[in-house]
Amino acid sequence: MAVFTPVSLDDLTEWMTQFPLGKPLAIKGISSGIENSNFFLTTETGEYVLTLFEKLTFEQLPFYLNLMQHLAQHDVLVPAPIANQNGVILHSLHGKPASIVTRLQGACQLAPRPAHCAAVGTMLARMHLAARDFPMHQPNLRGLDWWNATTPTVLPYLSNERQHLLRAEMHFQEAFAGSATYLRLQQGPIHADLFRDNVMFEGERLTGFFDFYFAGCDTWLFDVAVTVNDWCIDLATGVLDEARVRALLEAYHAVRPFTADEQVAWQAMLRAGALRFWLSRLYDYYLPRDAHMLTPHDPAHFERILRQRIDGTIPILF
């Protein structure tokens, strides 16, 4: 996996003249992607990433690319889409939607320490604040409506005990989403999938967030919960690691203070963040759509996390 649509330097010679990037010098396919065809691209002016989108359409992409551009222009560390001479950031190559973005330096940190979590908390809060005046709107397409649509499709594959857990949690989350506390939570564009494999570091210095293709408008606290559920846990058990949780939350709070409503909603939101990925992993496991699902992520990991967030100790938000 996975360059689905090959691109050569020859393909780029004419196409690249629309960009202020100089001549293309080298192109190298990135093997680790699973959705799109990604390439490291070296030109006379620097290092970039070229993406040919294999599933997302010309209609769907402007929200994500414009959000990245908006964030980059507000000094949030994300790949900046490169505009051509007409100011356009979404292009076409080999009949597929395509973009060039700046290359983030470094590598993902899959075994984060508190310092990494603090850097993520700071940048996440800066991202939420910077996106407040982003003018486009798209709901979180993996939010409550999607959970409601997906639950009946996966239920037949589950044991009675898991069916009970899923039904009960959906019931709980429906009530939570209708509560006065929930409706007062601050909302805006969120990343919604800020896992360890979507952030780059050089040492302890965060160099950027990427993979914005689950982004949408939802509560800021949901973004924090999704992030904590991946960055601040013991991977074997799903139990929250106090030092990393504190580092991430305190760093976030120092930039964008949490509210009393968010404190009340915190445990329910950690449950929501776990449910969202339990459901998507169940769906991908039992109803695989394509080749990459031959090695689907393990749904049991998020089932464990969900049970932990229901029954385990939850560190206070601030």
Ligand SMILES: Nc1ncnc2c1ncn2[C@@H]1O[C@H](COP(=O)(O)OP(=O)(O)O)[C@@H](O)[C@H]1O
């Ligand atoms: N802007 C970027 N800067 C540096 N590396 C990137 C950038 N975008 C993607 N990558 C690299 O490409 C890999 C695949 O990207 P990803 O967005 O996960 O692909 P896909 O959407 O196909 O799953 C990432 O793991 C990362 O190593």
Ligand SMILES: N[C@@H](CCOP(=O)(O)O)C(=O)O
């Ligand atoms: N983070 C999700 C999977 C989302 O896929 P991505 O590779 O695009 O980040 C999970 O772990 O279930």
